Amino acid sequence: MSFDEFINLLPKIENIALPAESSHSKMVPPTRKAFTKYSKEQLKQAKQAGVLALFYPNAMQNTQLALILRKTYKGVHSAQVSFPGGKVEPEDKNLEATAVRETFEEIGVPIHAITVKKQLSKVYIPPSNFCVQPFIGIVAATPKFKKQESEVEQILEIKLSDLLSDSNLITTAIKTSYSADIEVPAFKLNGFTVWGATAMVLSEIKDIIKQLS
Numbered sequence: 001m002s003f004d005e006f007i008n009l010l011p012k013i014e015n016i017a018l019p020a021e022s023s024h025s026k027m028v029p030p031t032r033k034a035f036t037k038y039s040k041e042q043l044k045q046a047k048q049a050g051v052l053a054l055f056y057p058n059a060m061q062n063t064q065l066a067l068i069l070r071k072t073y074k075g076v077h078s079a080q081v082s083f084p085g086g087k088v089e090p091e092d093k094n095l096e097a098t099a100v101r102e103t104f105e106e107i108g109v110p111i112h113a114i115t116v117k118k119q120l121s122k123v124y125i126p127p128s129n130f131c132v133q134p135f136i137g138i139v140a141a142t143p144k145f146k147k148q149e150s151e152v153e154q155i156l157e158i159k160l161s162d163l164l165s166d167s168n169l170i171t172t173a174i175k176t177s178y179s180a181d182i183e184v185p186a187f188k189l190n191g192f193t194v195w196g197a198t199a200m201v202l203s204e205i206k207d208i209i210k211q212l213s
Contacts, residue, residue, distance in 0.1 A: 001062065001160050001164075001213065002061055002062055002063065003055075003061050003062065003063045004061070005063075005213075006063040006138075006160065007138075009209065009212055009213060010117055010138070013117065013118055013136065013208060013209070013212065014117055014118055016211070016212065018121045018204065018208075019121075019204055019207045019208065020121040020204065021121075022207075023200070023203040023204035023206075023207045024121065024123065024200040024203060024204065026185060026203050027185045027186070027195070027196075027199040027200045027203045028185075028200065029174070029184040029195070043122075043124060043131050045129075046124060046130060046131040047087060047131070048087065048088045048098075048130070048131055049086055049087045049088065049095075049098065049131070049132045050085050050088070050092075050095035050096065050097075050098035050099035050102065050134075050135065051082070051084065051099055051102070051133070051134050051135070052085055052100060052102070052103045052114070052116075052135050052136075053065060053083055053120070053134060053136050053137065053201065053202075053205055054066045054084065054109065054137050054138070054139065055136065055138045055139075055160070056138065056141070056142060057141065057142055058142055058157070058159075059142060062160070062161070063160040064157050064158060065158045065160060066084065066107055066145070066156070066158070067081050067084075067155075067158055067194070067198070068082055068083070068106060068147070068153075068154070068155055068156065069081055069153040069154040069156060069192065070082060070151065071150070071151055071152065072153070080196070080198070081156065081189075081192050081193070081198060082197075083134065083201065084099075084102055084103040084107050085098070085099050085102045085103065085106075085132070085134075086098070086102040087130070089101070095135075096116050096119070096135055099116070099133070099137075100137070106147070106148045106151060106152050107145050107146070107147060107148070107152065107155050108143070108144065108145050108146030108148075109139060109145070113139045113141075114137050114139055115137060115138050115139075116136070117135075117137060117138060118135065118136040119134075119135055120135065120136065120201060120204055120205070121134075121201075121204055123197045123200050123201060125196070132201075134201045156189070156190050156192060157190075158189050160209075162190075163187070163202060163206055164210060168187050168188050169185065169188075170185075170186050170187070170188045170193070171183050171184065171185055171186070172184060172186055172193055172195075174193070174195055184196075185199065187199055187202055
Protein backbone atom coordinates (compact mmCIF):
# COMPACT_ATOMS: atom_id res chain seq x y z
CA MET A 1 0.00 0.00 0.00
CA SER A 2 1.38 3.42 -0.92
CA PHE A 3 1.73 5.99 1.85
CA ASP A 4 -0.75 8.26 0.06
CA GLU A 5 -3.30 5.45 0.13
CA PHE A 6 -2.62 4.91 3.82
CA ILE A 7 -3.01 8.64 4.55
CA ASN A 8 -6.35 8.60 2.72
CA LEU A 9 -7.49 5.75 4.99
CA LEU A 10 -6.65 7.60 8.20
CA PRO A 11 -9.95 9.50 8.60
CA LYS A 12 -11.77 6.17 8.43
CA ILE A 13 -9.26 4.53 10.78
CA GLU A 14 -9.74 7.34 13.29
CA ASN A 15 -13.52 6.80 13.34
CA ILE A 16 -13.83 3.03 13.12
CA ALA A 17 -14.99 0.99 16.12
CA LEU A 18 -12.19 -1.14 17.53
CA PRO A 19 -12.47 -4.92 17.05
CA ALA A 20 -10.59 -5.42 20.35
CA GLU A 21 -10.94 -8.98 21.68
CA SER A 22 -12.14 -10.38 18.34
CA SER A 23 -8.76 -9.39 16.88
CA HIS A 24 -6.66 -10.07 19.97
CA SER A 25 -8.06 -13.59 20.39
CA LYS A 26 -6.59 -14.69 17.05
CA MET A 27 -3.10 -14.28 18.47
CA VAL A 28 -3.56 -15.37 22.08
CA PRO A 29 -1.37 -18.34 23.12
CA PRO A 30 -3.50 -21.25 24.43
CA THR A 31 -2.09 -21.09 27.96
CA ARG A 32 -2.78 -17.38 28.17
CA LYS A 33 -6.54 -17.88 27.81
CA ALA A 34 -6.58 -18.88 31.46
CA PHE A 35 -5.53 -15.33 32.34
CA THR A 36 -8.55 -13.68 30.70
CA LYS A 37 -10.71 -13.35 33.83
CA TYR A 38 -7.71 -12.65 36.02
CA SER A 39 -6.46 -9.87 33.77
CA LYS A 40 -9.76 -7.99 33.87
CA GLU A 41 -9.65 -8.05 37.65
CA GLN A 42 -6.04 -6.84 37.75
CA LEU A 43 -6.14 -3.95 35.27
CA LYS A 44 -6.49 -1.27 37.93
CA GLN A 45 -3.43 -2.53 39.83
CA ALA A 46 -1.30 -3.14 36.74
CA LYS A 47 1.65 -0.99 35.79
CA GLN A 48 0.87 1.31 32.86
CA ALA A 49 2.75 1.55 29.57
CA GLY A 50 2.27 3.23 26.20
CA VAL A 51 3.52 1.94 22.84
CA LEU A 52 3.39 3.36 19.33
CA ALA A 53 2.68 1.70 16.00
CA LEU A 54 4.56 4.22 13.86
CA PHE A 55 3.79 4.26 10.13
CA TYR A 56 5.90 6.12 7.58
CA PRO A 57 6.80 6.16 3.86
CA ASN A 58 9.92 4.37 2.66
CA ALA A 59 12.08 5.62 -0.22
CA MET A 60 9.58 4.18 -2.71
CA GLN A 61 6.69 5.91 -0.91
CA ASN A 62 5.25 2.61 0.27
CA THR A 63 3.92 2.30 3.81
CA GLN A 64 6.11 0.76 6.50
CA LEU A 65 5.83 0.18 10.24
CA ALA A 66 8.63 0.37 12.82
CA LEU A 67 9.14 -2.44 15.33
CA ILE A 68 12.13 -3.15 17.55
CA LEU A 69 14.05 -6.22 18.66
CA ARG A 70 14.80 -5.82 22.34
CA LYS A 71 18.19 -6.59 23.84
CA THR A 72 18.81 -9.87 25.61
CA TYR A 73 18.50 -9.31 29.35
CA LYS A 74 17.17 -10.93 32.51
CA GLY A 75 13.47 -10.26 32.04
CA VAL A 76 10.28 -11.68 30.58
CA HIS A 77 10.52 -9.67 27.33
CA SER A 78 14.18 -10.39 26.62
CA ALA A 79 15.07 -10.61 22.89
CA GLN A 80 11.44 -10.17 21.83
CA VAL A 81 10.05 -8.09 18.98
CA SER A 82 7.88 -5.25 20.20
CA PHE A 83 6.64 -1.76 19.46
CA PRO A 84 8.72 1.19 20.63
CA GLY A 85 7.33 2.24 23.98
CA GLY A 86 7.57 1.70 27.69
CA LYS A 87 6.36 2.54 31.16
CA VAL A 88 4.90 5.84 32.30
CA GLU A 89 7.34 8.37 33.73
CA PRO A 90 6.41 11.26 36.05
CA GLU A 91 6.89 13.86 33.29
CA ASP A 92 4.37 12.19 30.96
CA LYS A 93 1.01 13.96 30.94
CA ASN A 94 -0.74 10.84 29.59
CA LEU A 95 -0.09 7.47 27.94
CA GLU A 96 0.04 9.03 24.49
CA ALA A 97 2.90 11.23 25.68
CA THR A 98 4.59 8.12 27.09
CA ALA A 99 4.38 6.30 23.75
CA VAL A 100 5.74 9.26 21.78
CA ARG A 101 8.55 10.00 24.23
CA GLU A 102 9.65 6.36 24.32
CA THR A 103 9.57 6.20 20.52
CA PHE A 104 11.97 9.13 20.38
CA GLU A 105 14.23 7.59 23.00
CA GLU A 106 14.28 4.08 21.49
CA ILE A 107 14.38 4.74 17.73
CA GLY A 108 15.27 8.42 17.45
CA VAL A 109 12.15 9.80 15.73
CA PRO A 110 11.68 13.41 16.91
CA ILE A 111 8.62 14.00 19.05
CA HIS A 112 7.54 17.02 16.98
CA ALA A 113 7.52 14.88 13.80
CA ILE A 114 5.05 12.32 15.18
CA THR A 115 1.29 12.72 14.82
CA VAL A 116 -0.84 10.30 16.83
CA LYS A 117 -3.98 9.28 14.94
CA LYS A 118 -5.71 6.50 16.87
CA GLN A 119 -5.86 4.94 20.31
CA LEU A 120 -6.14 1.17 20.05
CA SER A 121 -7.43 -1.45 22.50
CA LYS A 122 -5.42 -2.04 25.66
CA VAL A 123 -3.56 -5.31 26.15
CA TYR A 124 -2.75 -6.80 29.55
CA ILE A 125 0.53 -8.73 29.89
CA PRO A 126 0.27 -11.15 32.85
CA PRO A 127 3.97 -12.16 33.25
CA SER A 128 5.11 -8.55 33.73
CA ASN A 129 1.81 -7.18 35.11
CA PHE A 130 1.70 -4.36 32.56
CA CYS A 131 -1.40 -2.87 30.96
CA VAL A 132 -0.24 -1.58 27.59
CA GLN A 133 -2.02 1.20 25.71
CA PRO A 134 -1.13 1.16 21.99
CA PHE A 135 -1.50 4.08 19.58
CA ILE A 136 -1.24 4.48 15.80
CA GLY A 137 1.03 7.33 14.75
CA ILE A 138 2.57 8.61 11.55
CA VAL A 139 5.55 10.62 10.34
CA ALA A 140 5.29 12.35 6.97
CA ALA A 141 8.79 11.49 5.72
CA THR A 142 11.14 8.53 5.97
CA PRO A 143 12.69 8.76 9.46
CA LYS A 144 16.39 8.78 10.17
CA PHE A 145 16.33 6.09 12.81
CA LYS A 146 18.80 5.97 15.68
CA LYS A 147 18.47 3.06 18.08
CA GLN A 148 18.88 3.30 21.83
CA GLU A 149 21.95 1.13 22.32
CA SER A 150 21.11 0.16 25.89
CA GLU A 151 17.67 -1.30 25.07
CA VAL A 152 17.30 -1.90 21.34
CA GLU A 153 19.17 -4.62 19.49
CA GLN A 154 17.70 -3.81 16.07
CA ILE A 155 15.09 -1.59 14.43
CA LEU A 156 12.80 -3.58 12.14
CA GLU A 157 11.21 -1.83 9.17
CA ILE A 158 8.11 -3.84 8.30
CA LYS A 159 6.21 -3.46 5.04
CA LEU A 160 2.50 -2.89 5.65
CA SER A 161 1.82 -5.30 2.79
CA ASP A 162 3.65 -8.03 4.73
CA LEU A 163 1.56 -7.41 7.85
CA LEU A 164 -1.65 -7.60 5.79
CA SER A 165 -0.67 -10.84 4.04
CA ASP A 166 -2.16 -13.97 5.60
CA SER A 167 0.86 -15.89 4.30
CA ASN A 168 2.85 -14.40 7.18
CA LEU A 169 0.63 -15.94 9.86
CA ILE A 170 2.24 -18.97 11.48
CA THR A 171 1.99 -21.28 14.46
CA THR A 172 5.27 -22.01 16.20
CA ALA A 173 6.74 -23.41 19.42
CA ILE A 174 7.82 -20.77 21.92
CA LYS A 175 9.42 -21.10 25.35
CA THR A 176 7.59 -18.57 27.52
CA SER A 177 8.19 -17.21 31.01
CA TYR A 178 5.19 -19.15 32.33
CA SER A 179 5.34 -22.40 30.37
CA ALA A 180 7.62 -24.82 28.57
CA ASP A 181 7.51 -24.89 24.78
CA ILE A 182 3.96 -24.21 23.60
CA GLU A 183 2.42 -23.73 20.19
CA VAL A 184 1.47 -20.08 19.69
CA PRO A 185 -0.02 -18.08 16.81
CA ALA A 186 2.43 -15.51 15.48
CA PHE A 187 3.44 -13.29 12.59
CA LYS A 188 6.62 -14.00 10.62
CA LEU A 189 7.93 -10.55 9.65
CA ASN A 190 11.38 -9.78 8.24
CA GLY A 191 12.42 -13.25 9.36
CA PHE A 192 11.43 -12.63 13.00
CA THR A 193 8.70 -14.37 14.97
CA VAL A 194 6.31 -11.82 16.49
CA TRP A 195 3.97 -13.21 19.14
CA GLY A 196 2.23 -12.34 22.39
CA ALA A 197 1.01 -8.80 23.12
CA THR A 198 2.74 -7.32 20.07
CA ALA A 199 1.02 -9.82 17.79
CA MET A 200 -2.33 -9.08 19.43
CA VAL A 201 -1.98 -5.36 18.68
CA LEU A 202 -0.79 -6.08 15.14
CA SER A 203 -3.84 -8.29 14.65
CA GLU A 204 -6.14 -5.40 15.56
CA ILE A 205 -4.29 -3.04 13.21
CA LYS A 206 -4.45 -5.61 10.42
CA ASP A 207 -8.18 -6.20 10.89
CA ILE A 208 -8.93 -2.46 10.90
CA ILE A 209 -6.99 -1.77 7.72
CA LYS A 210 -8.30 -4.81 5.85
CA GLN A 211 -11.86 -3.87 6.79
CA LEU A 212 -11.41 -0.41 5.28
CA SER A 213 -9.18 -1.03 2.28
